[in-house]
Amino acid sequence: xxxxxxxxxxxxxxxxxxxxxxxxxxxxxxxxxxxxxxxxxxxxxxxxxxxxxxxxxxxxxxxxxxxxxxxxxxxxxxxxxxxxxxxxxxxxxxxxxxxxxxxxxxxxxxxxxxxxxxxxxxxxxxxxxxxxxxxxxxx
Amino acid sequence: xxxxxxxxxxxxxxxxxxxxxxxxxxxxxxxxxxxxxxxxxxxxxxxxxxxxxxxxxxxxxxxxxxxxxxxxxxxxxxxxxxxxxxxxxxxxxxxxxxxxxxxxxxxxxxxxxxxxxxxxxxxxxxxxxxxxxxxxxxx
Amino acid sequence: xxxxxxxxxxxxxxxxxxxxxxxxxxxxxxxxxxxxxxxxxxxxxxxxxxxxxxxxxxxxxxxxxxxxxxxxxxxxxxxxxxxxxxxxxxxxxxxxxxxxxxxxxxxxxxxxxxxxxxxxxxxxxxxxxxxxxxxxxxx
Numbered sequence: 581x582x583x584x585x586x587x588x589x590x591x592x593x594x595x596x597x598x599x600x601x602x603x604x605x606x607x608x609x610x611x612x613x614x615x616x617x618x619x620x621x622x623x624x625x626x627x628x629x630x631x632x633x634x635x636x637x638x639x640x641x642x643x644x645x646x647x648x649x650x651x652x653x654x655x656x657x658x659x660x661x662x663x664x665x666x667x668x669x670x671x672x673x674x675x676x677x678x679x680x681x682x683x684x685x686x687x688x689x690x691x692x693x694x695x696x697x698x699x700x701x702x703x704x705x706x707x708x709x710x711x712x713x714x715x716x717x718x719x
Numbered sequence: 720x721x722x723x724x725x726x727x728x729x730x731x732x733x734x735x736x737x738x739x740x741x742x743x744x745x746x747x748x749x750x751x752x753x754x755x756x757x758x759x760x761x762x763x764x765x766x767x768x769x770x771x772x773x774x775x776x777x778x779x780x781x782x783x784x785x786x787x788x789x790x791x792x793x794x795x796x797x798x799x800x801x802x803x804x805x806x807x808x809x810x811x812x813x814x815x816x817x818x819x820x821x822x823x824x825x826x827x828x829x830x831x832x833x834x835x836x837x838x839x840x841x842x843x844x845x846x847x848x849x850x851x852x853x854x855x856x857x858x
Numbered sequence: 859x860x861x862x863x864x865x866x867x868x869x870x871x872x873x874x875x876x877x878x879x880x881x882x883x884x885x886x887x888x889x890x891x892x893x894x895x896x897x898x899x900x901x902x903x904x905x906x907x908x909x910x911x912x913x914x915x916x917x918x919x920x921x922x923x924x925x926x927x928x929x930x931x932x933x934x935x936x937x938x939x940x941x942x943x944x945x946x947x948x949x950x951x952x953x954x955x956x957x958x959x960x961x962x963x964x965x966x967x968x969x970x971x972x973x974x975x976x977x978x979x980x981x982x983x984x985x986x987x988x989x990x991x992x993x994x995x996x997x
Binding site: 581616631632636642643646650677679683684685692693694695697717719 | 761790800801812815816822
Binding site: 720755756757770771772773775777778780781782785789816817818821822823824826831832833834835836856857858 | 859861863896898900901902903904928929937938939940941947950951954955957958959961989991993995
């Protein structure tokens with residue numbers, strides 16, 4: 581069994597934003613030399629998500645509006661977590677909806693994906709350095 | 720280490736519907752010969768989910784109404800993704816709530832489940848061929 | 859390849875409550891002797907969650923209020939699942955939001971976590987014996 585570990589680092593230049601990390605994960609799979617196995621990709625911060633959906637900017641705007649409806653940023657005082665200096669309670673909730681992690685099969689050295697599957701990192705509390713983990717096991 | 724891969728195909732005869740795939744996954748575990756390991760089951764389409772809950776038709780109707788409340792299908796124009804010919808933005812959001820994938824332990828050649836756990840495929844944009852992936856690793 | 863299995867048992871003394879299980883999972887990793895791999899932690903009951911976020915009691919109260927807004931317990935009659943004697947339809951929905959499982963990387967014999975990541979068991983239908991599964995694979 582082989583294992584491989586890599587971190588991806590981000591500094592999103594606004595409160596919320598997403599990045600397509602599919603190529604970076606595929607690159608890590610190639611670096612690992614693993615042909616058959618599983619790759620875990622997870623946010624290492626608790627106000628960010630890793631999720632799988634498609635590249636379509638209209639849909640990404642829909643996610644933004646929908647998450648803001650389900651877990652609004654404002655008013656800050658609606659959340660107990662925002663007592664004191666915190667202003668990111670909504671980011672914890674939005675990340676919960678979108679999920680912490682994706683587990684993807686590796687087959688013949690490639691991410692074993694349907695036609696439209698892409699992996700995204702989604703930050704809900706950006707403007708600082710944050711990271712995601714890629715861990716691959718297989719052979 | 721052994722790995723095993725299998726696809727399940729579906730053509731749900733309405734916009735939304737779910738299928739119990741527990742037996743199909745257990746069958747794949749037996750075919751793999753793997754006694755100890757993990758099985759990943761994921762939707763390969765981005766408007767479908769794989770999730771774990773129980774067989775109870777009342778609850779399944781509750782899921783349907785609840786998802787429709789959190790991410791309504793209509794009016795289509797509320798979503799930017801539906802500009803043009805698309806009508807399935809809500810399906811992307813509903814799938815996000817229900818999740819893309821389940822990871823299940825395999826112990827002694829069986830899905831290592833609590834009493835009520837069952838695996839379901841849930842399509843939110845049916846009436847066409849779609850698929851899910853089973854990937855098993857272990858020994 | 860090594861695999862290791864352990865159950866954690868809970869009896870939450872109220873309808874809803876959460877428990878930090880990070881230490882218990884780390885202990886299982888040590889017991890397994892596995893240095894590199896993956897650990898799956900999942901609820902074995904379908905009205906409970908395993909999820910990753912941070913230790914902060916204000917945030918935990920926010921989760922409680924937010925889940926109650928998205929999937930209210932009352933009135934019971936709003937859910938078809940509650941026909942008959944059941945009163946826990948909301949618990950199935952809340953668990954869906956929070957998720958069934960977490961998959962965590964193991965690196966150098968430790969949970970490979972960001973600074974604030976902690977694993978929680980969250981029961982939405984407590985006051986009885988329930989369990990979670992830890993399954994570890996690696997070497």
